[in-house]
Amino acid sequence: MLTCYRGHIISPTSAGKWIEFRQGAMVVSEGKILDIGDWQDIQSSLSANDKVIDYDKNLIVPGLIDLHVHLVQMAAAGKWGVTLLDWLNDYIFPAEIKFKKHDHAKRLAKWFFLELAKNGTTLACVLNTIHQEATDIAFESAQSMGNRVIMGQNLMDVNSPDELTVPCNEALKQTEELCKKWHGADNNRILYAFTPRFAPTCSMQLLSGAADLKLKYPGTYIHTHLAENLAELELVKKIFPQNRSYVDVYKSAGLLGKNSLFAHSIYLDEKDILELSQSGSAIAHCPSSNFFLKSGVFPIERINKANIAVGLGSDVAAGVELSIFKAMKDAVYIQPSQWISPKECFYFATLGAARAVNLDHLIGSLEHGKDADFIVLDPALKSSITDDLLDHQLDDILSGLVYLGDDRIVSATYVRGKCIYEQEKFETLQKTDYFSKAELRRH
Ligand SMILES: [Zn+2]
Known part of the structure; x- marks a missing residue:
């Protein structure tokens, strides 16, 4: 049986163009897009047994991709007043230590994956803590909730609080076990990432060990x-005096390359940019976080010129919300003198991000043969958005979404044709669910 979704469909395409079907239809079978076009043309190919879900005048767009987010920091969002290194010590490390408790890990994972879907995010690249069990719980949760993830166990073996330090060999053994268990689960909906936290909390041995594991699997x-931050750069220089730059530390560990994703990447010289570009490495730009921690301005022009694949990350908890809509808007706001067009913003949040993790043959746009990862948006659900937004030209619709969109306009989220969130049911889900936010704060 086929399912046909009707609505106002817009999407970038891999040919560098955009498609728009104002009275469109998308036919999905077993999680794949079989056909997409005008309802008028598609209607005749459907049989009486096929199911039609009519989203009427709502928008159907590709699911959003969050390239950089910390599950374990959900309950520590909005802790202001300091820059990166103090923020980690004062707020984030204490929050991460709590993940040694099974119940806490379970509650937060459930909350996190539901919130991702509620924000229209269909794929997230997720960082966890150093706790193997908590990371395993996060995978279980993603598996049962239906989100698409690229995720792994955090690696930290030096310069970290005792409770967040795992000796190098043990850390590598644990992360390899999790990789064997989860990489490729549910026909590659779940993929594994080796995630050294950052150079200051990792020995060279741990960094190279992670690079070796990536090659092995x-x-x-x-x-x-x-x-990300100037004080962090100084620290890296102090710890790795023999390396030319921060990028050079990762290069000597063997971490650069295809399927290597670097969050922030603000302070780079021309040689660094060349190394990232030539190795096929990708960048997760996290503008909301850069604003919040006053980290600096991402050099978008230089990075684009070098043809490095870039997508957006919420970077919760330094980005305070799990919203890629907010990241799109902040990506424009944070540039002091440069505009980024709504089409470009949306590309960074969808197909561009898919390209950054080399999944653009599968997701990131709504095209024949791709997986049906999409969201349904009803801009009228937010009272401050004009009622007739969808009657406007494509550029104006996208502009409205970039500057005014948030989770209030997401009415449904689908991964591989399976609905993982419906706004109508959310209130009930929250009330009847086994976790409560008050409980989260107590733990
Ligand atoms: Zn981060």
């Missing part, structure tokens, strides 16, 4: 932080 990723 094809299709896995490296995901870490790079050059």
Whole structure:
């Protein structure tokens, strides 16, 4: 049986163009897009047994991709007043230590994956803590909730609080066990990333060990932080005096390359940019976080010129909300003198991000043969958005979404044709669910 979704469909395409079907239809079978076009043309190919879900005048767009987010920091969002290194010590490390408790890990994972879907995010590249059990719980939760993830156990073996330090060999053994258990689960909906936290909390042995594991298990990723803050840069220089730059530390560990994703990447010289570009590494730009921690301005022009694949990350908890809509808007706001067009913002949040993790043959746009990862948006659900937004030209619709969109306009979220969130049912789900936010604060 086929399912046909009707609505106002817009999407970038891999040919560098955009499609728009104002009275459109998308036919899905076994999680794949079989056909997409005008309802008028598609209608005749359907049989009486096929199911039609009519989203009427709502928008159907590709699911959003969050390239950099910390599950374990959900309950620590909005802790202000300091920059990166103090923020980690004062707020984040204490929050991460709590993940040694099974119940806490379970509650937060459930909350996190539901919130992701509620924000229209269909794929997230997720960082966890150093706790193997908590990371395993996060995978279980993603598996049962239906989200698409690229995720792994955090690696930290030096310069960290005792409770967040795992000796190198033990850390590598644990992360490899999790990789064997989860990489490729549910026909590759779940993929594994080796995630050294960042250079200051990892020995060279641990960094190279992570690089070796990525090579050993094809299709896995490296995901870490790079050059986010000036004090961090000084620290890296002090710890690794023999290396030319921060990028050079990762290069000597063997971490650069295809399927290597570096969050932030603000302070890079021309040689660094060349190394990232030539190795096929990708960047997760996290503008909301850069604003919040006053980290600096991402050099978008130089990065685009070097043809490095870039997508957006919420970077919760330094980005305070799990919203890629907010990241799109902040990506424009944070540039002091440069505009980024709504089409470009949306590309960074969908197909561009898919390209950054080398999944653009499968997701990131609504095209024949791709997986049906999409969201249904009803801009009228937010009272401050004009009622007739969808009657406007494509550029104006996208502009409205970039500057005014948030989770209030997401009415449904689908991964591989399976609905993982419906706004109508959310209130009930929250009330009847086994976790409560008050409980989260107590733990
Ligand atoms: Zn981060």
